[in-house]
Amino acid sequence: MHAAMRRLGTLLFLLFLLFGLGLPAGGRAAEAPAARVVALRLDGVIGPATADFVSRGLARARSENAGLVVIEMDTPGGLDASMRVIIREILASPIPIATYVSPGGARAASAGTYILYASHIAAMAPATNLGAATPVAIGAPGGGKPPAKDNDPATTRPGKDGDSADKAAAPKAPRGDAMMAKIENDAAAYLRSLAQLRGRDADFAERAVREAASLSADEALKGGVIDVVASDLKDLLARIDGRTVKLDSGNVVQLATADAAVERIAPDWRNRILSILSNPQLALVLMMIGIYGLFFEFTSPGFGVPGVAGLICLLVALYAFQLLPINWTGVALIAIGATLMLAEAFLPSFGALGVGGIVAFVVGGLFLMDTEAPGFGIPLPFIIGLALVSAALILAVGSLAARTRKQTVVSGREALVNSVGTVTVVSGDGSWAQVQGESWRVTAPGPLAPGDRVRVVGISGLTLHVERIVPPHSAIERSSS
Structure with missing residues (x-):
């Protein structure tokens, strides 16, 4: 009996060891593989090309079963729509994502602050900053809200020590722009929700939107806005090694990044083309080239290349326009302006159409973009310059066309008028003359003789109306007789 109990105990002990060795990840079932870290580099303005790059990079990281994705970022901000696409990708990612503002001197302003808040791990390099997340839209009165007065009770509230320092949730003074107020409130609520999701400082999130507040890397770490300050990517991976990350799916992942291999993914040709096309100035120039090319093709058919x-x-x-936050009223005004400038070159409007076209073009350029995000605005000097260049080009083409219409025709039937020929045959069936190397039937008011020089004065079907050219000496002889 005792021997049977010992054998049963031994069997249970062996089974326990078997399960323990067979499931080494039992306590670490969600631990991320230490074999690979994917690094995506975001430099410059956040736009459609950036969102596409991040989406493709995260998809590649998932396909390669990466343990961590690091978004290295240096951005002044960008488009709200592109930023939200990136944040949705981060929130839905089954892989932990760390956003790292680097190198030293970089920033995560405006849209970059939102992305940093949304990431599972927020990190910054020394001498970097984040914040200034106030949304800016075209037509904002005065470019922002007026500064608050020091003792204005509407914009301050007592702090913990009785000081009027905390303005995060203070009521806002009327701004005279309901739409901008709605945009600002939406942005503040969005960033605050991301802060609450990640357990980061929500008060700074509010101030970053409403007051364009900014923080340095050390201040952000002390204030609970970020998780780590690291000198470089290798230092970051060493600092977050062993950290536990809770994904939005509910899974808990323990990072193993100290000795992980890093794979850097750079934008491919598709992303570079999208980045170029996302430039609204280039899109505007392409639109004008397209309008002028089709116009020249319609007015001079058969050439082919302009069309x-x-x-x-x-x-x-x-x-390119459908990639950008375009106001299609602005596009229509630009097209109308170009049409009016084209009409000025061919219609006697005494400048009315041309001036109206330039005005419509400039106003359309101002209305074209629905945002003034860094890198996506169209400067007024560029719009005015493009309008003046377009007007000068159209006037030059119109003047050339007018001069061409006044020139003598040098080909076709019309070119025979005023041509000089020689009578070759005079018979009862009619007279024939050699004109421009061809034999033509001719008629004249008076009699003709072979060898007479004649000038064409008209054409009727295939018959030329001519008049005989009297040589100068014949005229002198007739006057003397």
């Missing part, structure tokens, strides 16, 4: 080039440029411009 084909214009159609391609116009389609590319429309594709």
Whole structure:
């Protein structure tokens, strides 16, 4: 009996060891593999190309079963729509994502602050900063809200020590712009929700939106805005090694990054093309080239090159517009302005159409973009310069066309008028003359003789009306007789 109990105990002990060795990840079932870390580099303005790059990079990291994705970032901000696409990708990612503001001197302003708050791990390099997340839209009165007065009770509230320092949730003074107020409130609520999701300082999130507040890396670490300050990527991976991250799916992942291999993914040709096309100034120039190319093709059919080039440029411009936050009223005004400037070159409007076209073009350029995010605005000097260059080009083409219409025709039937020929045959069936190397039937008011020089004065079907050219000496002889 005792022997049977010992054998049963031994068997249970062996089974326990078997399960313990067979499931080494039992306590670490959600631990991320230490074999690979994918690093995505974001430099410059956040736009459609950036969102596409991040989406593709995260998809590649998932396919390669990476343990961590690091987004190295240096951005002044960007488009709200592109930023939200990136944040949705981060929130839905089954892989932990760390956003790292680097190198020294970099920033995560505006849209970059939102992305940093949304990431599972927020890190910064020394001498970097984040914040200034106030949304800016075209038409904002005065470019922002007026500064608050020091003792204004509407904009301050007592702090813990009785000081009027905390302005995060203070009521806002009327700004005279309901739409901007709605945009600002939406942005503040969005960033605050991300802060609450990640357990970060929500008060600074509010101030970053409403007051354009900014923090340095050390201040952000002390204030609970970020998790780590690291000198470089290797230092960051060493500092977060062993950290536990809770994903939005509910899974808990323990990072093993100290000795992980880093794979850096750079933008490919598709992302570079999207980045170029996302420039609103280039899209505007392509649109104008397309309009002018199609116009020249319609007015001078058969040439081919202007029409084909214009159609391609116009389609590319429309594709670029659908990537950007475009106000289509601005596009319509630009098209109307270009049409009026084209009409000025061919209609006697004494400048009315041309001036109206320039005005419509400039106003359309101002209305074209629905945002003034860094890198996506169209400067007024650029719009005015493009309008003046377009007007000068159209006037030059119109003047050339007018001069061409006044020139003598040098080909075709009309070119025979005023041509000089020689009578070759005079018979009862009619007279024939050699004109421009061809034999033509001719008629004249008076009699003709072979060898007479004649000038064409008109054409009727295939018959030329001519008049005989009297040599100068014949006229002198007739006057003396």
